[in-house]
Amino acid sequence: MAETIKLFVNGCEVEVEAGKNLIDAIGAVGIEIPHLCYHPALGADGNCRMCLVGIEDGRPPLVPACKTQAVEGMKVLLDAEHIKKIQKDVLELELINHPTDCPICDQAGECSLQDYYMTYGREESRMNVDQVKKAKKLDFGCGVVHDQERCVVCGRCVRFCRQITKTGELGIVNRTDSARVTIFPGRPLDNRYALNVVDLCPVGAMTSADFRFKQRVWFLKKNRSICHGCSRGCNITVDHNREKDSDDMIYRFRPLLNEQVNGYFMCDEGRLSYHGENENRLSEARLSKTPLSFDDAVTAALREIEKHDDILFLLSPNSTLEQMMAIRSFAEKIDATLSGFSDGYIKKGDGDDYLIQDDKSANRAGLELLGIDSSKEAFETALKKADLLLNFNNDLLLAYSETELKKLLKDTRVIGLSSHETACFQQANLLLPVASFTEYGGSIINCDSILQFFAKAVSKNSEPVEICELISLLGGPFHDRTQLWEELKKNCELLSNVDPDNIPPAGLKLTDSEADNVPA
Amino acid sequence: MKWGFLPKDTGKPVYLAVNSDESEPATFKDRYILVRDPHMLIEGIIICSYAIGSHDTYIYIRGEYTTQVKVLQAAIDEAYDAGYLGDKVAGHDFKLNVTVHRGAGAYVCGEETALLESIEGKKGQPRSKPPFPAVAGLYDSPTIINNVQSIASLPFIIENGADAYRKYGTEKSPGTHLFGISGHVEKPGMYELPLGLPLLEVIDKVAGGVWKGRKLKGIIPGGSSTPVLTPEEAKTVTLDYESMAEHKTMFGSGGIVVLDETVDMVKLVQNLIYFYHHESCGQCTPCREGLGWMLKIINKIVAGKGRLSDVELLRELCDNIEMKTVCVLSAACTMPVRSYLDKFRHEFEACVAGENGSKQETEQEER
Ligand code: SF4
Ligand code: SF4
Ligand code: SF4
Ligand code: FES
Numbered sequence: 001m002a003e004t005i006k007l008f009v010n011g012c013e014v015e016v017e018a019g020k021n022l023i024d025a026i027g028a029v030g031i032e033i034p035h036l037c038y039h040p041a042l043g044a045d046g047n048c049r050m051c052l053v054g055i056e057d058g059r060p061p062l063v064p065a066c067k068t069q070a071v072e073g074m075k076v077l078l079d080a081e082h083i084k085k086i087q088k089d090v091l092e093l094e095l096i097n098h099p100t101d102c103p104i105c106d107q108a109g110e111c112s113l114q115d116y117y118m119t120y121g122r123e124e125s126r127m128n129v130d131q132v133k134k135a136k137k138l139d140f141g142c143g144v145v146h147d148q149e150r151c152v153v154c155g156r157c158v159r160f161c162r163q164i165t166k167t168g169e170l171g172i173v174n175r176t177d178s179a180r181v182t183i184f185p186g187r188p189l190d191n192r193y194a195l196n197v198v199d200l201c202p203v204g205a206m207t208s209a210d211f212r213f214k215q216r217v218w219f220l221k222k223n224r225s226i227c228h229g230c231s232r233g234c235n236i237t238v239d240h241n242r243e244k245d246s247d248d249m250i251y252r253f254r255p256l257l258n259e260q261v262n263g264y265f266m267c268d269e270g271r272l273s274y275h276g277e278n279e280n281r282l283s284e285a286r287l288s289k290t291p292l293s294f295d296d297a298v299t300a301a302l303r304e305i306e307k308h309d310d311i312l313f314l315l316s317p318n319s320t321l322e323q324m325m326a327i328r329s330f331a332e333k334i335d336a337t338l339s340g341f342s343d344g345y346i347k348k349g350d351g352d353d354y355l356i357q358d359d360k361s362a363n364r365a366g367l368e369l370l371g372i373d374s375s376k377e378a379f380e381t382a383l384k385k386a387d388l389l390l391n392f393n394n395d396l397l398l399a400y401s402e403t404e405l406k407k408l409l410k411d412t413r414v415i416g417l418s419s420h421e422t423a424c425f426q427q428a429n430l431l432l433p434v435a436s437f438t439e440y441g442g443s444i445i446n447c448d449s450i451l452q453f454f455a456k457a458v459s460k461n462s463e464p465v466e467i468c469e470l471i472s473l474l475g476g477p478f479h480d481r482t483q484l485w486e487e488l489k490k491n492c493e494l495l496s497n498v499d500p501d502n503i504p505p506a507g508l509k510l511t512d513s514e515a516d517n518v519p520a
Numbered sequence: 521m522k523w524g525f526l527p528k529d530t531g532k533p534v535y536l537a538v539n540s541d542e543s544e545p546a547t548f549k550d551r552y553i554l555v556r557d558p559h560m561l562i563e564g565i566i567i568c569s570y571a572i573g574s575h576d577t578y579i580y581i582r583g584e585y586t587t588q589v590k591v592l593q594a595a596i597d598e599a600y601d602a603g604y605l606g607d608k609v610a611g612h613d614f615k616l617n618v619t620v621h622r623g624a625g626a627y628v629c630g631e632e633t634a635l636l637e638s639i640e641g642k643k644g645q646p647r648s649k650p651p652f653p654a655v656a657g658l659y660d661s662p663t664i665i666n667n668v669q670s671i672a673s674l675p676f677i678i679e680n681g682a683d684a685y686r687k688y689g690t691e692k693s694p695g696t697h698l699f700g701i702s703g704h705v706e707k708p709g710m711y712e713l714p715l716g717l718p719l720l721e722v723i724d725k726v727a728g729g730v731w732k733g734r735k736l737k738g739i740i741p742g743g744s745s746t747p748v749l750t751p752e753e754a755k756t757v758t759l760d761y762e763s764m765a766e767h768k769t770m771f772g773s774g775g776i777v778v779l780d781e782t783v784d785m786v787k788l789v790q791n792l793i794y795f796y797h798h799e800s801c802g803q804c805t806p807c808r809e810g811l812g813w814m815l816k817i818i819n820k821i822v823a824g825k826g827r828l829s830d831v832e833l834l835r836e837l838c839d840n841i842e843m844k845t846v847c848v849l850s851a852a853c854t855m856p857v858r859s860y861l862d863k864f865r866h867e868f869e870a871c872v873a874g875e876n877g878s879k880q881e882t883e884q885e886e887r
Contacts (some may be wrong), residue, residue, distance in 0.1 A: 046806045049844050062843065067648055089840040093809040126833060129816035153808065173804075174641075175626070176813035179802030406658030 007074040013334070016449040022065035022076060023051055023468075033078065034116050036094075036202045037154035038066035038430075041264040042163060048154050049090050050116065054083050062086075095125070097177060099149050107204025109217040113152065132177050140170075140223065141188025142268060143209040144197060148180045151205035157181060157197035164354075165191040181205070188353055192356060195272075196265045199254055207253070210272060215241060215251045223457035224256060226444065226503075228318055228437045229270030231359040233446035234262035238274070238438055247461045250274045250438060259507050261450060267356050277458075281427070282418050282433040294465070297432050297492040298473050301415055304388060304430060305474065308319040308413070311336035312386035314379070315372060316394040317345055317361035319467065320442025322484045324363070326368050326468040328391055329487060330476030337386065340367035341379035344398025357447050362437070365445035369492050380408070389414045392467060393434060397424040417470060430456040433464045442501065445510065451498065452507040523572055523664055525654035534574040534659040537639065537653075538565065539667045540581040540588075541623050541630035544852075545744035545795060546853070549698035550668040552710050554588040557672070558595035564671035565618060566609060567678055572664055575615045580635050583623045593620055623821070627799035631847045632665045633657075634801065645801035647846035659695060669698060690714035693760035697774050701727040704734065704780035719749075719757040723778055734780040738863075742772020745852030747859035748779075769859070785864040786871045789857055790818045796853030805851035810841040811876035826872040835861045 003018040010333055016025040023033045024040060036048035044066035051065040054077030065076075077083055102108040134148035158170045158181060164200075167188045173182050183189065199304075217270065217479045220239040227234045235256040242248040247358055253274045255266035285297030292300070305311065315324060317340060331338045342361060351358040367374055373518045383389065389412050402423065410425070416428035421434040441455040465473075472479035478487055485500040494510045526534065538561070542550040553561060564579050579768045581589055596618050599605045609616050621639050624631045628636045632649035636658050657663025666874035673695065677685045683866030686694040693715040699722070713722065719739065723729060730736050734785045736751045747769040749757060757767050779788075817834050820826045838854035839862070845851070861868060 025544060046846055049805050049846075052844060067650070086844060090805055093806050093813070093840070096809055096813055107727075128830075129812070129820060132812065152805070153802065175802040176800040177802065177808055179808060378609070436880055494531075514631065 005072040007070055007071065007072065007076060009076045010079045011075075016070055016071070020070055022053065024067050025070035026065075026076065031078070032121055033065045034091075034112075035066055035111055036116075036152055037156065039156050039200060039264075042156055042159045042200075044482070045155055045159065046273060047096075048152065050087065050094070052083070052086050052090070053078055054080055055371065068280070071191040087116075087142070088123065090125060091116055091121040092126070094152055095121070096127045097149070100125075103149040105150065105204040106207045106212045106383070107150070107201075111204060112202035118441055124208055134178075134180055134491045138182075139209075140183055140194075140206075141190060142188055142194035145207045145209050145212060147207070148182075148183065149200075149205075150203050151181055152203055153179050153181065154202060155181075156200045156202070157206055160197055161191070161194075161407050162199055164196075169194075170197075175407065192267050192269065192352070193265060193354070195268045196255070199264075201504055204221050211252045215239075220251060224454065225253075225457045226362070226452055226454040227253060227266060227270040227273065228230050228362040229267070229273045229360065230357040231364055232355050232357050233362055233444060233450070233452055234258075234266040234268065234270055234355060235452075236270075240438075240458050248458045250277050250458060260506055261448075261452070261507070262444060269356075276291075276420070276435055277438045280419050280421050281436070281464075282431065283462075283464075285430075285433060286431040288429060293433070297430060298470075300430055301474055302416055304413065305334065305390075308388035310386045311388045311390060312382045312412075313338050314389060314391045314394045314396075315340045315342075315367065316392055317342040317359075317364040317367055317374075318437070319363060319366070319392065320440075320444055321363065321369075321488055322442045322481060323367045323392070323467045324366050325373065325484045325488050325491070326471045326479055327475055328370055329478050330471050330474070333477050334475070336390070337382040338372055339379040339382055340364075340372040340374040341376055341399070342367075342374060342394060343376060344395065344400075360446065361442035362446075363450060365447070369370065369445065369494060370488075371491075383408060383412060386412055388412065391416050391418075391428070395422050395424045397422065411473055417467065419464065433471065434470060435464040439464060443500065446507070449510045450507040451495075451499070451503060451510050453503040456493060523568075523650065526572060526654055526662050526664065530662060533576065533657040533662040534572055535661055535663045536565065536569050536572065536574045536577040537632075537635060537658060537663055538579040538671055539630060539632065539635060539665055540579055540585075541627075542582050542585075542668075543627040543630050544773050544775065546700065546702055546740060546878075547743045547768075547773040548700045548702075549710060549774060550582075550590050551585060552698065553668050553672050554585065555591050556724065558592045559599070560675055561592075561605070561668055561672045562595060562599050562818055563616065564674035566616060567674045568664070568666065568671055569616050570614060574664070575617065577618045578615065578639050579618065579620045580629070580639060580657075581622055583625045589622060592614075596620065617774075625778075626801070627795075628801045628847070628849055631849065634847070636663065637666065643801075645803045646849075648846045689759050690758075690762070692762050693771075695761070697773060699759070700773075700775045701730060701778070702775070703740075703778040704731045704783075705729065705778045706731050709727045713759065715760040717755050717759050719759055719776075720760060723776070727778070730778060730780050732780070734782065736778065737781045737783050737786075738779040740777035740779070740856070741769050743775040744777075744795070745856055746770045746772040747856050748863060748882060750863050752884070770855075785860050785867045786818075786822055789860050790815075790822050792856060792860075793818050793853060794847065800849060801847075804846045806841040806844045807846075810837055811850060811853060813837065814853075821868065821871055824871070824874060828869065828872055831861065831865075831868045831872060 003014050005018045006015050012027050023035050028519040033051050035051040037045045046064045046067050052062055053065045056075035103115055117154045136147045138146040140146045156251045161170045164167050167181055172179055198206045208263050219241050225236050225238045227236050238251045238258050239252045240250045253271050257264050284291045285294050313336050345361040346359050351455045414428040416425035417432050417434045418425045419434050440455040468479045478484050489496045525679050558734045588880045604610055605616055607615050626633045626644045629644040631646045634644045638644035653663045689695045696714050711726055739749045739754050753767055757763050793815045797815045800807045800811050802808045814837050815831050838858040842851045842854040857861050
């Protein structure tokens with residue numbers, strides 16, 4: 001913790017971080033101040049008035065906590081009757097024109113308004129005149145659906161588009177109780193981060209067309225992971241659920257706060273990439289396009305490896321450090337050539353100056369760290385020589401056209417280890433299904449050299465095997481995490497001091513200098 | 521004067537904004553100054569700008585004041601031509617530009633920070649303070665905002681000295697003030713009077729008394745947002761800040777409205793709430809939602825469908841909304857409304873009871 005100060009909340013002394021507003025400072029020690037419009041990423045606006053607190057001996061005696069810096073010795077009143085009454089009163093006003101049909105609202109279960117009603121309100125409605133009618137189910141573009149009646153006009157979504165994406169598609173028009181959030185006519189949301197407004201919206205006024213009404217949020221299990229959409233490695237929550245008689249399914253990815261990686265947000269593409277974890281998955285092993293049991297496939301693979309002298313291993317830049325190490329040591333053992341060729345994963349010019357990176361893979365830095373050659377020339381030369389290619393989930397069709405690839409592989413037998421039914425592996429002589437990233441754990445290094453660890457998030461009914469494990473079945477020397485990390489430390493200077501079991505949740509910045517190498 | 525709050529040496533320009541958005545019902549003093557003596561205002565601007573070291577003044581003028589804008593602009597042009605504005609003010613090494621900015625008809629833009637937002641080209645809605653404009657105002661720079669009358673009074677004070685100004689008025693409320701007297705009087709109009717005169721005397725002697733020989737029912741002392749005075753209270757009120765505060769009302773804008781015995785206080789309150797609801801910028805919750813609710817309740821009462829509980833709710837909402845908001849617009853509504861509800865409660869009760877008192881019985885059925 002940074003510098004601290006002492007102040008009093010309801011007469012009790014608390015020690016909080018200096019330089020923060022009251023909501024964050026006091027919130028960090030577990031005392032909640034209700035708030036709707038304030039969001040740490042967007043700053044204070046001061047419009048909802050839910051956060052009014054008393055300051056004893058202060059002038060003025062009543063202040064919005066979001067706009068008030070915590071200072072040494074401050075006496076903050078939260079539980080006084082008059083403050084509780086204000087919270088109740090403001091909440092009542094927030095609710096008078098609100099549909100309050102929580103049972104059919106997509107936000108129920110993760111709605112600030114609903115929570116605050118249960119905590120601070122719990123009053124019968126005194127509204128006996130007509131409510132203000134506003135529009136519902138407006139298509140704002142980018143898969144964002146807006147319900148004006150549920151909106152509390154907190155302006156978070158508007159500020160997001162102004163301050164973060166700087167695209168300014170949203171605005172609040174009209175005054176008084178006809179004030180409403182809208183887009184300019186014919187100018188829908190048009191930015192690559194638009195779906196963040198759904199998370200930002202404290203109520204059910206912004207919903208995602210992709211997710212709305214698919215699941216009640218209280219059924220969802222939430223696990224941390226890291227998006228593999230690009231080399232930023234945004235931290236995410238994987239929301240998944242196994243409904244009766246069906247497999248564990250992922251329903252959404254949501255960004256998870258990591259100040260040094262992605263802040264509070266993530267891009268829409270990454271967010272929607274959860275579909276790839278559910279859909280189009282390779283579920284069976286195949287020999288010359290004919291299904292066979294996984295065990296038989298392993299036996300067949302062992303035979304192939306035995307039979308051939310010139311073997312080429314191709315890694316995916318999405319593999320974890322552990323997988324890379326396992327594959328590398330296996331290659332060394334059987335004297336196979338190793339390539340990390342993956343130019344196809346780089347989309348030149350696609351990145352921006354915010355989160356999105358050109359490199360659409362999660363761990364290219366790992367390839368470099370392990371000294372794995374990724375050049376096209378080396379790959380093609382090795383391929384020409386090789387009579388067997390073991391492709392560890394690297395989609396070559398990102399780099400070559402189908403005809404090019406066919407030509408390249410015409411004299412080579414291919415064993416494909418794939419998580420998905422991709423066209424690249426259609427022609428493989430032997431195909432083995434492997435787990436995708438939400439189904440295993442591991443360590444990756446992002447575009448800013450931040451080493452991050454993610455754990456397994458979902459467990460499928462029939463678990464696809466993880467690559468390290470498969471390698472041990474095929475005769476690789478190392479496969480368990482402890483062993484692999486010993487190898488990693490031995491082989492990579494930069495990792496030599498890392499304790500793999502204690503990588504901080506926010507990640508570890510890898511630098512050449514030892515001094516910098518302390519957890520933030 | 522707020523000039524003392526200006527921070528020193530910020531490296532940013534200092535701005536002067538003259539608030540001429542005069543939109544408070546029953547207030548019409550600026551329009552007189554703007555039309556009758558615009559040069560006095562310009563002179564005041566030059567004095568003030570020199571004092572605070574500002575080289576840019578924005579006069580924010582109510583959009584509906586079309587004539588006033590024309591006259592003022594013509595006067596400013598004259599001042600530029602005569603060398604009193606521009607790069608060398610009156611030949612001195614002092615630069616001053618004055619820009620007239622017309623509002624688009626929102627009452628809330630009379631609120632200092634909404635006014636600044638509007639000049640900046642944004643939606644006119646108040647900023648949540650702090651920071652105050654003197655520290656971070658127009659374009660995030662130190663800004664002094666004064667109204668037309670304050671600025672226009674500067675030339676007199678500079679020329680004749682503060683003592684000459686203090687010769688008028690009371691100790692705590694020195695000088696003269698422009699009183700716009702309207703409503704049910706024989707001689708409505710704009711009167712410049714020293715502060716401290718007895719209210720009723722001014723109404724009788726200056727404005728000719730309540731018209732048509734009718735009885736006095738109430739007096740709005742300083743624009744629609746000030747709590748109403750009953751004839752009884754009015755007896756002891758003098759026209760200065762202290763006396764108004766003692767009588768739990770405010771000096772306000774000096775727009776005095778005389779209400780005769782025919783005025784229906786329930787409808788007056790309806791009108792008040794209608795206005796403030798319509799003008800709420802809609803930014804903060806209590807004002808945005810609350811004034812709309814109050815309007816619907818008073819409409820119900822006026823329509824003869826109200827109950828006693830509605831009157832009570834209306835009264836309670838005044839308390840619940842007031843001072844919980846970003847700006848004082850909502851208080852400008854709830855303070856007077858509360859005063860009518862408290863001082864003329866019987867009229868509201870009579871209204872919900874119906875003339876013959878039969879209303880109470882239908883209450884149950886409605887539920
Ligand atoms: S937005 Fe929240 S309070 Fe409103 S209906 Fe939905 S869950 Fe309920
Ligand atoms: S849509 Fe949601 S985030 Fe946007 S203003 Fe309304 S309540 Fe706030
Ligand atoms: S009190 Fe009313 S006018 Fe003032 S900021 Fe709030 S909503 Fe706007
Ligand atoms: S959180 Fe402070 S006013 Fe909304």
